[in-house]
Amino acid sequence: MSNKNIVILAGDGIGPEITDAAVVALKAVEKKFGHKFDLDYRYMGGSAIDKFGVPLPDETVTACKTADGVLLGAVGGPKWDAQPAENRPEKGLLGIRSALGLYANLRPAVIYPELTSASPLKKEILDRGVDVMVVRELIGGIYFGPRAASDDGDSAYDTEIYSTEEVRRIAKVAFDIAMTRRKKVTSVDKANVLLSSRLWRRIVNEIATEYPEVEVNHIYVDNAAMQLVKDPSQFDVLLCPNMFGDILSDEASQITGSIGLLPSSSLGTCKAGLFEPIHGSAPDIAGLDVANPIATVLAAAMMLDNMGLNDEARAVEAAVGKVIADGWRTPDMGEGKRVGCKKMGELIADAI
Ligand code: IPM
Ligand code: MG
Numbered sequence: 001m002s003n004k005n006i007v008i009l010a011g012d013g014i015g016p017e018i019t020d021a022a023v024v025a026l027k028a029v030e031k032k033f034g035h036k037f038d039l040d041y042r043y044m045g046g047s048a049i050d051k052f053g054v055p056l057p058d059e060t061v062t063a064c065k066t067a068d069g070v071l072l073g074a075v076g077g078p079k080w081d082a083q084p085a086e087n088r089p090e091k092g093l094l095g096i097r098s099a100l101g102l103y104a105n106l107r108p109a110v111i112y113p114e115l116t117s118a119s120p121l122k123k124e125i126l127d128r129g130v131d132v133m134v135v136r137e138l139i140g141g142i143y144f145g146p147r148a149a150s151d152d153g154d155s156a157y158d159t160e161i162y163s164t165e166e167v168r169r170i171a172k173v174a175f176d177i178a179m180t181r182r183k184k185v186t187s188v189d190k191a192n193v194l195l196s197s198r199l200w201r202r203i204v205n206e207i208a209t210e211y212p213e214v215e216v217n218h219i220y221v222d223n224a225a226m227q228l229v230k231d232p233s234q235f236d237v238l239l240c241p242n243m244f245g246d247i248l249s250d251e252a253s254q255i256t257g258s259i260g261l262l263p264s265s266s267l268g269t270c271k272a273g274l275f276e277p278i279h280g281s282a283p284d285i286a287g288l289d290v291a292n293p294i295a296t297v298l299a300a301a302m303m304l305d306n307m308g309l310n311d312e313a314r315a316v317e318a319a320v321g322k323v324i325a326d327g328w329r330t331p332d333m334g335e336g337k338r339v340g341c342k343k344m345g346e347l348i349a350d351a352i
Contacts, residue, residue: 003036004307007067007272009060009096012046012089013281014291014341015073021293021345022071022300025319028349029304029312040067044096045075045089045281055092061099067272069303070100073296074281098139101269103166104173105136105245106302107278109232109252109262112324118257118334121229128233132252133181135174135237136245138266140166141196143242160196162241167203173267174239175211184215184236188224188244200241224248229255253278258332260292263299265306273306275299289340292330294320297348319351 008023010016023039030037042060049055055075064070076089083089096102111119111130119126145159171187178185187204189197201218208216219227221244227234228251240248253259259279266274277295285291301316328347329336339347 001034001036002307002309003038004068004309005038005040005066006303007040007042007060007063007070009042009044009070009072010047011044011073011075011281012077012079013074013283013286015045015075015281017287017289017291017341018277018293018296019071019073021341021348022296024345024349025297025316025352026300028352029309029316032315032352033309033312035309035312044072044092046077046080048092049080049083049087049089055087055089056095056099061096064096064100064272064274065270068307070096070272070274071296071300071303072274072276074277074279076281077283077286079283094143096274097266098144100266100272100274101139102266102274103137103139103268104170105134105138105264105266106173106177107134107136107245107249107252107262107264108132109134109249109256111256112261112321114324114327115257115261115333118332119255121232121255125231125233126255128231130232130255131182132228132232132235133177133237134245134249134252135170135177135239136249137162137166137170137240137242138245139242139268141242160194160241160243162196162199164199164203167200168207171204171207171239174237175207175214178214178237179211182236183213185217186224186235186238187216187218188221188238188240188248189218190221190244191218192220197241204239221248225251228252249278257334258292259295260330260332261294261298263295263302265299265302267306273303275303275306289342290331291341292332293341293345294330294348297345315352316348319348322351323347
C-alpha cells in the first residue's frame, strides 16, 4: 500500500470533465491495489486568472513541487483572449513547466488496431505500424528566448537559443528511451538554415557516441513533417527542439485517429513530473460531456509509472485497451457504441 499526494490542475474548457474521468479511474486503482491517493486540486491557466488574477499562483507552484505527481487537464480559451501576452492562460502552463524544471516532454503516438479507420492515413501505410515517441525539449528554445515587440507595433521578435547543456540532457533522455524501444533516434532540426540547429546536431552526435547500439540520423523539420505522413513506421524516437516538437507531436497524434487518445509526460529535475493529454482545452465542446477522457486517463497511467506503480499503470492501460476493443467510442473516435466523457471514465474504471 502506498500513500501518494497528487496535485490535480483541472484547468479550463474540457479540463474539469476529463480530469474528473481520470480521477474515477484513479479511484478504481486505489481500491484494487489498496493505495491511498490524496488529491490536491489547484488553479492554473484561465481559472487561476479568474480567481487570483494571474495564470500561475505561487501556491500552485509550491503544491506541485512537493507532490508525488501532477495531473493536468488543459488550459486556455477565448474568454481570456483579451489578456495581455504576459498574462495569458498558456503562460501558466509554460511557467509551471519551467518552475518544475521539466525539460523532457514525452509524447507517444501509437495506433490501436481497432481505430485504424479513424486515421486519415491509408490502411496500407498504417499496416506497417505506428509507434513513435516524440521526445520534445520543453523549457528552452524559442519559447523561452529573449523577445520584444516595438512600441509602434511595427516589429516583433522571438529568439531561438540552445546551450550545449540543454541539448545534452534532452538528447540523453531520447537515447535512454530508444534503448528500451527499437534503438533508433531521429533528431529533428533545421541545420541547413539555423545556427542553433547546427549546435543541436553537433551535441546529438556527441551523445550518440555513448550509445553505440542506437542508430542515429538527422532530418530537417520540413522533411520530418512530410515523412511522418508518408511512412510513420520509419520512426522510433523523434528527438525535437521545443517548437518543432510541439508541431510534429500534433501531426503524429492525428495519424493515430484522434488527438483525444494521446497522453504526455513532462519530466525533469522535480520528482513529481507533469502528466497531461497532448490536446487543448477544446472550449467549443466544454461542458457537453462529449470530450474524450482517454488521453488524460493514459496520462494518469504515465504518472503511476513515474511514482513506481508499474502494475497499476499497466492495469489502467489494459482497461483502456479493453474498452476500445469492446467498441465504446466518444464522438472523436469514429463509429461504435457511442458514449460521453463521464461514461467513458466509468467504463475504464469498471475494467480496472
Ligand atoms: C502543447 C501546447 C502548448 C505548447 C501551448 C498551450 C502553450 O500546444 O502542450 O503542445 O505549445 O507547448
Ligand atoms: Mg501543442
